[in-house]
Amino acid sequence: MTIERIPFLSLTPGADAAEVRAAIDRVLTRGHFVLGPEGEAFEAEFARASGAAHAIGCGNGTDAIALILRALGVGPGDEVVVPAMTATYTALAVTMVGARPVFADVEPGRLTMDPTSLQDRLTSRTKAIVPVHLFGQAADLQALSAVATRAGVPLVEDCCQAHLATWGGRPVGTTGVAGAFSFYPTKNLGAVGDGGAIITNDAAFAARLRCLRNGGQVTRYEHVDAGVNSRLDELQAAVLRVRLLRLEAGTAHRRALASRYRAGLDGTRAIPVPECDPGHVYHLFPVQHFQRDDIRARLDRAGIDTLIHYPIPLPAQRAFASMAPAACPVAARAAAELFSLPLHPALTPVQVDRIITAVRAADRPDGSTHA
Ligand SMILES: Cc1ncc(COP(=O)(O)O)c(C=O)c1O
Structure with a gap:
């Protein structure tokens, strides 16, 4: 199949x-x-x-x-x-x-x-x-x-x-x-x-x-x-x-999917970036996981694309090496542990549920899909 x-x-x-x-x-x-x-x-x-x-x-x-x-x-x-x-x-x-x-x-x-x-x-x-x-x-x-x-x-x-x-x-x-x-x-x-x-x-x-x-x-x-x-x-x-006319509805859909993710991921070790203000428009839905690369690989095998926003914190970018930037440990840790789940206006609640199920399975130490 x-x-x-x-x-x-x-x-x-x-x-x-x-x-x-x-x-x-x-x-x-x-x-x-x-x-x-x-x-x-x-x-x-x-x-x-x-x-x-x-x-x-x-x-x-x-x-x-x-x-x-x-x-x-x-x-x-x-x-x-x-x-x-x-x-x-x-x-x-x-x-x-x-x-x-x-x-x-x-x-x-x-x-x-x-x-x-x-x-x-x-x-x-x-x-x-x-x-x-x-x-x-x-x-x-x-x-x-x-x-x-x-x-x-x-x-x-x-x-x-x-x-x-x-x-x-x-x-x-x-x-x-x-x-x-x-x-x-x-x-x-x-x-x-x-x-x-x-x-x-x-x-x-x-x-x-x-x-x-x-x-x-x-x-x-x-x-x-x-x-x-x-x-x-x-x-x-x-x-x-044309697209501005649909932006408000698209934003409402993003918010609804984000709260579905939050409820579905509750209790896992995939921790969403917290919502600190209801004015959040959910451009992305990043989660932090201490075994990020492993979880992403398992999701990939389950047919789910994810991305990393952002893998290299700015002070570590070679483009800025000559500026001797000060260390930023919180950003460095986030760069090592964050990855983003799909979230956009064309995504359906059914797809989000499938992603949640896949994250829950991947989060188990043996990656099993059993309840
Ligand atoms: C936070 C942030 N700042 C600046 C930019 C730059 O925007 P643009 O790609 O339109 O130049 C982007 C988009 O890539 C962004 O996400």
């Missing part, structure tokens, strides 16, 4: 395929591909959905972070604190503006930036702090903002995994000076290519970002700033408009 594999994710358009094709067709027929009506409409719709006054489309999430840093005047000689457990792109945005990323450890449990470690990493050169709302869950913005405010350093929120997430009921990206989003195809709101956006409630800051992402132009061919070329194209914006 062949078992049907449960893939980690499928990116082929499913329920929304006809609408995605129609949106692409609309753009092709119009023949306007960069900075046009789809992008403008998407920016307004995304700002509204995200609870912010302004949204500015850009090329990808990394650029979104780098553009905010650039708009804040961060550059060579400056330091920016980022968490040790995140997609490496968070820190690459810092190097893109010529500044130095400094790694704060993460809190045990929720695995977002630890306010105490942040405090330890601040120096007179710190020009920004970039907490990451990891796996769909907001960082502890109350504690992090308190440290940032005391130090007089702006918070830049990396919301690349946290579309529609809230912290204490407040939308992510609206506590700091701005929030950066990615629309990479695997994200909760994913394009059919790269895409990104920045949200902010500051009109002057929004205008500066709009100028910077378009080469620093104010009027055609008049550049007042050495900006960058990072725009959200019309095809991506049109697809994102």
Whole structure:
């Protein structure tokens, strides 16, 4: 008997395929591909959905972070604190503006930036702090903002995994000076290519970002700033408009599956990252297991795909070796023990139950499937 594999994710358009094709067709027929009506409409719709006054489309999430840093005047000689457990792109945005990323450890449990470690990493050169709302869950913005405010350093929120997430009921990206989003195809709101956006409630800051992402132009061919070329194209914006309409329902489905996982995994040694805030949007469903590689191999044999987010903590990335980063033991342990179970809007409760059964079996010392 062949078992049907449960893939980690499928990116082929499913329920929304006809609408995605129609949106692409609309753009092709119009023949306007960069900075046009789809992008403008998407920016307004995304700002509204995200609870912010302004949204500015850009090329990808990394650029979104780098553009905010650039708009804040961060550059060579400056330091920016980022968490040790995140997609490496968070820190690459810092190097893109010529500044130095400094790694704060993460809190045990929720695995977002630890306010105490942040405090330890601040120096007179710190020009920004970039907490990451990891796996769909907001960082502890109350504690992090308190440290940032005391130090007089702006918070830049990396919301690349946290579309529609809230912290204490407040939308992510609206506590700091701005929030950066990615629309990479695997994200909760994913394009059919790269895409990104920045949200902010500051009109002057929004205008500066709009100028910077378009080469620093104010009027055609008049550049007042050495900006960058990072725009959200019309095809991506049109697809994102379609998908934004389904984001709330998709998020509700993710939450329902996550609570099914929690109940089903209870009592096993596969420990889910705790839900510290009901505003969690479950971009991923990572669990920590002390025999991670063994469990993953058993799940693979049971036809279940899993991934590791993230296998190498940022201070251990060779890309940053020259910066002699301080050790971050909580992130190091998480990198050795975390793995992610499938979780996406097309996954069914029946599939989740099969995954739970497989994890329970794999968690037994002999891997037996008997009750
Ligand atoms: C937390 C985080 N920050 C930044 C990024 C970078 O986004 P992008 O791939 O759109 O540049 C990603 C996505 O890869 C991410 O997950």
